[in-house]
Amino acid sequence: MSRTAVIGYWPRLRRVAVSYVAAVAILLGGPCRAWALWDDQLELFAHQSLTSDDNIFRVPGGSTTDDRSDPADTYRTTTAGIRLDVERSAQRFFAELALREQRFDRLTALDNDARSVAVTWVGELAERFAGQFAYRDDELLASFENLQSGVQDSNGNILQHESVGLQADFDISPTWKLRGGLLRENFENSALRFQASDARISGASIAAIYASTEENEIGVEFARRTGDLPKLQRVGTALIDNSYSQDSVIGMLGWRPSGRSRLAIRAGRVARKFDQFPGRNFADWVLGAQYEWQAASTLTLALRARHELSTTEQINVGFVVVESLTLQPVWAVTDKLSVSASIERGTRHYHGDLGFGPATAAPAVVEDVRSTTLSMTYQPLRQVSVVLNLYKTSRDFSLGGVGYGANIASLEFRVSL
Helix, strand or coil: CCHHHHHHHHHHHHHHHHHHHHHHHHHHCCCCCCCCECCCCEEEEEEEEEEEECCCCCCHHHCCCCCCCCCCEEEEEEEEEEEEEEEECCEEEEEEEEEEEEEECCCHHHCEEEEEEEEEEEEECCCCEEEEEEEEEEEEECCCCCCECCECCCCCCEEEEEEEEEEEEEECCCCEEEEEEEEEEEEEECCHHHHHHCEEEEEEEEEEEEECCCCCEEEEEEEEEEEECCCCEEECCEEECCCEEEEEEEEEEEEEEECCEEEEEEEEEEEEEECCCHHHCEEEEEEEEEEEEEEECCEEEEEEEEEEECCCCCCCCCEEEEEEEEEEEEEECCCCEEEEEEEEEEEEEEECCCCCCCCCCCCCEEEEEEEEEEEEEEEEECCEEEEEEEEEEEEEEEECCCCEEEEEEEEEEEEEC
8 A cells, every 4th residue: 555545545544433432331330340450451442522612722812713603513523443552570561442423513624533552661671771662653733832933823733742862870879870861752733834833853961970879869860852843943934943952960869858748859950952053042940840749648749840941832033031930739538539729820931933923032021921721520330430621821021022822721521431
């Protein structure tokens, strides 16, 4: 079969697979009996969610600039897949394949079929050697909160993100270890206006860590990342190469003051240099800290503070410095019902994107971000759960833009066997 034929056949095959696995999981995952596949190491799963979003395109004031005057819509997401989790001696292998179908009520141009693949391995290679391997390949509808050169997408952009990571630990002594890591990421965008963010990112790190028997540790990490952006960004009549290199020196601290609490801190210096237009080069001190406290047997609180470069962006022509404070409580109401929340306040500083303005180290755009998430999960059976998510967000541009708000509610049913 030719490559063209395979590509044309794949969407139909995906729809058939989603429907088949979902039907099997629903029929066999009921309360009648506890199904076990390969001693519970193999799992089929299916998720069906209904989401209402009152500002799909994240536009100011809830209005659009085209004939789609109402930015609100409801969409359904069907996910089905297979998961393998095998543990043998000191080795653990995990693999997952998920196929997803997303359908919008009104904005049908955003309908999409996607998939995700994940493979991880964790284990001991020898008496003093341990390792981790992780591969992930995601295909998804990119967020409409993405901002590139002052433009937000309103037509839908399918993003393919592939990542491979390898980590190795060598125990020098019972308390000292060396840790090395390698990373490779690929980003590919379907929308022409965002293809300047297509990137191949490589990274390497080395760390020395001292860990006490009380689970406290301290260390230092040296890391280097390079970003190759092969498609030049057009700004006016100029073509911009946004490739870069980034070096960091980070100190790490993990401290357990008591059996119910833990503090983790990463702080250091990061410097990014661009291959072209060095006036936008950036260097700053960074900090990431998280404190977790188990207030009761059923209640956990986590407080996170950040001033660092974001590592979860889908836009690569520049970078974002995040300053935020997040509170995350988790309450196990009963053995079947849990409630969690996330309250975040912070700012996002956009750097390096010449589409915003001249090449300077100062941010061209600053967003004030406020978001609140409430999640409730009810699991009447081991194989069945229902999840309700409520999300409210608003962004006000204190520099370089106009703000917006959005309210999202989703109800999801999950079945597995």
